[in-house]
Amino acid sequence: MSNDRSNGTGVSRRQLLGRATATVCGAAIAVAAGTQSAQAGQISPAAAGYQPMPKGDQRCDNCTLFQPPMGCKFVSGEISPQGWCKLYVKRS
Ligand code: SF4
Numbered sequence: 295m296s297n298d299r300s301n302g303t304g305v306s307r308r309q310l311l312g313r314a315t316a317t318v319c320g321a322a323i324a325v326a327a328g329t330q331s332a333q334a335g336q337i338s339p340a341a342a343g344y345q346p347m348p349k350g351d352q353r354c355d356n357c358t359l360f361q362p363p364m365g366c367k368f369v370s371g372e373i374s375p376q377g378w379c380k381l382y383v384k385r386s
Pocket of ligand 1 (some may be wrong): 302305342344353354355357358359360365368369373377378381383
């Protein structure tokens with residue numbers, strides 16, 4: 295006697311579990327790949343002309359690209375809230 299029972303569709307429970315596991319693993323890999331490409335899309339502080347001091351009233355903590363507490367969507371590494379770079383976009 296087998297543990298694989300058909301559910302009436304000709305597909306066993308074991309086959310369904312295998313397909314579900316493959317789908318979940320595929321989704322996890324896609325999420326991980328998306329995260330890596332986002333990080334790879336960042337540029338270096340030097341390329342962005344980053345400086346750890348503000349430029350007038352322009353500073354990272356009022357830039358739309360700033361990610362508190364010490365990050366930026368486009369510039370890699372630790373970003374000071376008081377910093378500035380050439381990619382600055384005023385938060386509205
Ligand atoms: S000014 Fe904006 S784009 Fe430039 S490092 Fe700061 S948060 Fe990032």
